[in-house]
Amino acid sequence: MLQDILVTGLVNGGVYALLAIGFSLIFGVARIVNIAHTAFYMLAAYSFYTLLVKFGLGFLVSGVIAVVGVTLLSVLCYRLVIEPVREHEAAVLIATIALGLIFQELMLISFGGNYLGIPSTLEGSVRVAGVGIPYQRLLILIVAAAMLLFVWFLLYRTRLGLAIRATANDLEVANLMGMNVRRVAMATVAISVALAAVAGVVVAPVFVVDPFMWLAPLVTMLAIVVLGGLGSLKGSLIGALIIGYVEAITVFALPGGAYLKGAVALLIMVVVLLARPEGLFGVVFEEER
């Protein structure tokens, strides 16, 4: 049973990590709580499905088109919808909720409420310590690790990363230092949504694609980033693993209460917040008091 928990928790944690890093990034830098983040994930899943199943374009081509397309769309949405109301924190919040709803309804109208299945990129499964793991899950783990490395490299080893971190620390000073804060925010939005889109392409094959698929991961993802500390990449990763393990432990320890795994994960989040209001690795921003 222990090996079951260890493996399952890790595998589920990988899925969550992939979703959470992007969200955490955009909050950390642009201070945008992007509720539509998982809606972009859904859009990527739908585009991937259409290209792969309807047009038969193959995994790689479909995946690349889906990620690029959704990223471009996000930049467009940012320019048209988010940027004009950036000043008003509350307006940004419901603008992103509205965006999420619009995407949901557009998918509902064009694909119906049917559940769709995306074929696995990799077929078959492997047994690790007596626990069956489908290859697709391993792929997700690898992609999640690669994405984390990529984001880390981008943030700490490139000029753009320096600009992003500077903006995250102090937007006004960064602006005064001659940085194009607008462009930096846009780049962050693009990177963050690209991560969501990658998740859509890689993760959606293990789940079911439907117009409401963005709501459940949204809640889990919010729990993870809040738990780990908003804006902290390390926090998101560890938060994802914690939630993954909490869920696995709930199911194994309490099989009749498997439906509670979501509630237990949220409870853990609340408990952590009560002890550490800024999350595990969050930074307290004094100027935001």
Next chain:
Amino acid sequence: MYWLRKVWAELTNEVLVLPSRTLVLVWVIGLAALPFAYGDAYVLRILTMTCLFAIFAASWDLLAGYTGQVNFGHALFFGAGAYTSGILSHKLGVSPWLTIWAGAAVATLIGFLVGYLCLRLRGSYLSLATLAFPLIALGLLFAFPGFSGGELGISGLRRLAVTPMSNYYIAFVAMIVIVFGLWLIADSKFGIVLHAIRDDEVAARASGINTLRYKMSVFAISAAAAGFAGALFAHYLRVAGPSTLEVALSFQVVIWGIFGGAATIYGPVAAVFLLYPLTEWLSSLEVVVGAKKFAFGEFRLLIFAVIVLLVLLFMPRGLAPWVRDKIETLCPRCKQRNGGWRSVCRLCGVNLKAHGSQSKVAGAKGLVGHQ
């Protein structure tokens, strides 16, 4: 006779001088008279629902708009009221006229609790943590189906009144009383303190205000109103089910609140009265073009979201403050509102036209509606 004259004086001096207050008066009279002019059961049902959601939206605004504690899980209080009243009246056979108060009371307690837990949280952390509470409550409800009815909820509840018209008036009166009460609270000294807490909590505390007590009590007041609305809702629909706790409802109230204009009380109410009948109307709308029939029902949420987005782009502070700025000006000296047509302040006689543009700029800079 004296009273009559006094009422008349109040009316002409306090209400009719301001177009916004006149609008509110017309709206109240219109709603009160509507069933006599047009007693269609379907219209009354929609308006009853609208009134209940208006209470819910206004209660959110007191909490989120005034203290800046943007609650993403406001459905928790709505659901608490619905379930408490439902369970008490159904299992113990108590009259719903009593249990709706119990529903509001339990919601108040939960509001205190949530407020206490959230005291140390700020901004987005608070929003996202509150989102979790109704979902945890849902988990609990599913864990004890014998008590809560699981996914079906508690059905076959007794209702408060039988005819559509009496149900409508119950909701209408409840709305007027509660919304007006919330507005009074928000407009009192208490409300000013809440503004101060939102704008700078540390400064408020430094001025000797016990901000923790204020934050908790506003959570409780807001929860009480939401719980009352939830209880009425449960007895009207005759079902208290898990849909009263869903994320969708919590999101809905955030949309209403910000769309209408946060920190105004009347803004969210106006938003509900515009958006709820609108979506309902869209759902039954059919347009015939040539031989083809287009039903709008399936597009209602899409149209709703697009409208919300468009309105936000043009009025980022929300609908009500925008309209109010168009029809009224703020006196730069005594900070009283004046009808947009006046050139001198009705109270202190200062010239408004010369300063008019200035006050508008000051208004547009603020993050929320009420300055």
Next chain:
Amino acid sequence: MLRSIAILALALFSGAALAQGTIKIAVLGPMAFVQGEHHWNGAEMARDEINKAGGINVGGKRMQIELIRGDTNEIQSVPDATNTIERVITRDKADFLVGGFRSEAVLAMQEVAMDYKKIFLGVGAAHSKLGLNVEQNYERYKYWFRASPTKDVDLARTLFAVLGTIGQQIRTDLKTETPKVAILAEKAVWTEGLVAAAQKTLPALKMEVVGLWQPSAIATDVTAELSAIERTGAQIVFTMLSGPVGIVVGRQMGERSMKAVAWGINVEGQKEEFWQASAGKAQFVSTLDTYAEVEMTPKTIPFVKAYQARFKKFPTYTAATYDAIHLLKTVIEQTGTTDADKLVPAIEKIEHVGTGSTASWDKRHDLNWAVGKTAGIAVQWQDGKKVPFWPPQVKGMQPFKMPK
């Protein structure tokens, strides 16, 4: 005020067309979803057939059927559902109501329909509370009938009958005396009775219950549950799933190439789209179902064929609106009136041969359960096709297969 005027104007506008000589039947369902789509399709088929044949004979007067499309949006919102039913009754002047799907919403809609004393033929919601209302307060709730499916408790009887057959096959194939059964039931009120019954009945059927797992109906991942089940060495996964979790279970069982076979209720597994939704991984998943190309009644095969020809889809169980409307026609012609109070006793007495069942009603206005009449059929997914395998006495059944 403007608003109210707008509503008023609209009301006058749409209320004006009050056609004479038609019977108005409102079809209630979530129209953006598969369930609602089949509700509507089944009703349209019945309407066209009846109208083409001259309509319904009401005491010598020929009346045509007019359908009202009531999009309840009930999967997303319960208030929307009650608003819709109020609208079709008071605004569109519907005479009869058919449809409904999500039990929480149907319970709320039932109240509105009973307020107006309209006959409401439920097609889709299985919860026994709906029928219990009729028994407890007959005068108020007598206008409710469940046209399909049988109530949840009766579903259990069918499930155990089939489970017995499958168990027998496992005993001979795998040479074990007591097959191991893992119960995988979504956490919901409707599964509660079934789970309790299973835990009591299975030992009597000489089967061992190795555990009970209860994911949420909308869970998107059951990895942990399935690895735990695999660990127990279960040969049968006894499923009770109505939500999208059914697809996830089917797919993830296939992905892990589990040795166990899934039998039970899997509402998603009844849909034609299931194979695609599970990305072709749900091999050997089996479920209780309503329609297949077998001779349940003489009407089944012609109906299924006509339905497929018209809608290019295989009917799912909510298409039984077709039966509901035909039932209405039969009793209206029998009594010669559309008066609800006279129709209720007629429906109580009738035995109606439909397309998916031969139906008669008990004192709760629920279907009387009988194998080969209302108990439904069992189907298994084999290479992308739904293959019926039970009850054996019905013509057209094929063998049940086990994963290798």
